[in-house]
Amino acid sequence: MLAEIKGLNEECGIFGVFGHPDAAQLTYYGLHALQHRGQEGTGIVVSDGKKLTGVKGEGLVTEIFTADAMSKLTGSAAVGHVRYATAGGGGYENVQPLLFHSQTGSLALAHNGNLVNANSLKHQLEAQGSIFQTSSDTEVLAHLIRRSGFHQMKEQVKNALTMLKGAYAYLIMTETELMVALDPHGLRPLSLGCLGDAYVVASETCAFDVVGAEYIRDIMPGELLIINENGLTSERFSLSTTKAICMMEYVYFSRPDSNIQGVNVHTARKNLGKRLAMEAPIDADVVTGVPDSSISAAIGYAEAMGIPYEMGLVKNKYVGRTFIQPSQSLREQGVKMKLSPVRGVVEGKRVIMVDDSIVRGTTSRRIVSMLKDAGATEVHVVISSPPIKNPCFYGIDTSSKEELIASDKSVEEIRQLIGADSLTFLSEDGMVKTLSQLGTNGFCLGCFNGNYPTEIYPDTLQYYYQKG
Secondary structure, rough: OOOOHHOEEOOEEEEEOOOEEHHHHHHHHHHHHHHHHOOEEEEEEEEOOOOEEEEOOOOOOOHHOOHHHHHHHOEEEEEEEEEEOOOOOHHHHOOEEEEEOOOOOEEEEEEEEEOOOOHHHHHHHOOOOOOOOOOHHHHHHHHHOOOOOOOHHHHHHHHHHHOEEEEEEEEOOOOOOOOEOOOOOOOOOEEEEEOOEEEEEOOOOOOHHHHHHHEEEEEEOEEEEHHHHHHEEEEEEOOOOOOOOEEEEEEEEEHOOHHHEEEEEHEEEEEHHHHHHHHOOOOOOEEEEEEOOOOOHHHHHHHHHHHOOOOEEEEEEEEEEOOOOOOOOHHHHHHHHEEEEHHHHOOOOOOEEEEEOOOHHHHHHHHHHHHHOOOOOOEEEEEOOOOOOOOOOOEEEOOOHHHHHHOOOOHHHHHHHHHOOOEEEEEHHHEEEEEEEHOOOOOOOOOHOOOOOOOOOOOHHHHHHHHH
């Protein structure tokens, strides 16, 4: 569905290069491929082997990295970031990569995820004299690294990482090396590739395709990669690992042309749609998906049911971001600006509308209403994931529990509120089995069932349950 309308946003995407003369240009294209993971801010930091130089700003990749800005970024190593502000808040100072300078050298940090013990660590560090320049939890790692008692940078980073709890995929760059780290649960996706003799790292493999890099493998939970002029070294900062990648990466966030843990995202979504057809067969005339993330599931559902898939909804790709406002009335107006029903497809038809999730329910209600206003005689809504009943603490901006429609309402109550003739969610068991059959397993299902893979700290709980 439309992330900026329905309140479901990934926090960010990261991209890194080491050993390529056009590192900044590659990073620009890589970030452009990851733009769906964050549209509020972006930055690139490069290293020429002696110093780190950065450019960042609030806006899209194409807005910030003008020809003049790119001319400042020369070097053979780079890290980049696209951001959607969640717990850390917005503002220029929070745009990443964060760049730090000290007498012992410089450090650039790019982070995808969210630390559930960030506030606790900040209180401890401030008591020890640290002064924070941002409200981003990413800055915590920089202070932990600098306060480590170890002499080698590698050992400083490993020691600091062991203190963190939550979801984190990090790119850590100094003047002479690039370090890559993934939390012990692997909650966020992160992959390694190569382009000639250069190494490339990205949140999603679609970025490799754009820059012409070859996929090597996924970063392992609890792994620290060190890339420098001597090549690549893999170490473990945590041996206690339990894989729990975010299920919503398959359901909604990642691009369909990305592969996660060897599974193509489009294929995963299409199979979720087929499973949905097994669990919720509906007699209808046409199947349509809510663009863009639900189209794959809709195709799978239609194929399994033997019902034509039609483009019943069209997305206007040229609407700017100016309408993204917090008020509900403007959010609902945004649905009209972003989506239009195709009357020639739905008029006089029984329509099955496939979507990936329902958060607040207001967008679903508006789309059902638009389809019926366009002449649909029936609108049956099928969702390719279970009801979202709990907030995410790991870097996805689901609303507060009070705003999640499924947190206190039954499926029938939600159906009545959105005005659908029927409403069916994919079962949790069906979702997990579908992905397992494709060859992947070990998922975080916290937003569906409330079982989180890490401890959630009290101050984090207080923030999420009171916001909004």
